[in-house]
Amino acid sequence: MAEGDAADWEIVARAYREETVGLADRVIEQLHRLKNYRYGYQVDRFEHCLQTATRAMREGADEETTVCALLHDIGDDLAPHSHGDFAAAILKPYITTENHWLIQHHRTFQGYHFFHFMGQDRNERDKYRGHPAYERTIRFCDNWDQAAFDPNYDTMPLQVFLPMVGRIFARQPFSLAAR
Secondary structure, X not given: OOOOOHHHHHXXXXXXXXXXXXXHHHHHHHHHOOOOOOOOOOOOHHHHHHHHHHHHHHOOOOHHHHHHHHHOOOOOOOOOOOHHHHHHHHHHHXXXXXXXXXXXXXXXXXXXXXXXHHOOOOOHHHHHOOOOOHHHHHHHHHHHHOXXXXXXXXXXXXXXXXXXXXXXXXXXXXXXXXX
């Protein structure tokens, strides 16, 4: 790297731009990998993600938030103990700081619905009380995420969400330095 010059780095930059064009497709490929991962639930993680996004869309969530709902558990198979961080890292350059925080912390907020059955503090989310995205994250989990395990739910097909995912990942990445 130290021996490179401006022309070398232009080659790298051009290749980088060309190769990141297919990012939305690769993210959807990862979403498909969640099929058949049930972890004891009545629906697999793929269906859970579709249900969460369907619920968000039906309640009038904006496009970015709907895509976040679709992809919030995308790391369940690769990072089961830190899947919120995984999904948040993928989405961070393309979403608002509020949605990034929501995705990153959703497991703690989701824990309100089950931590007490596992000997944990269901109110662990309260340590974030006062954060600007606190109430938003509660609504995400209460209204969409925790309810999205219904094998009889009328879930929208993935094709409904694909154009949205494409538009989000086609955005000029937000400046990470400004965060």
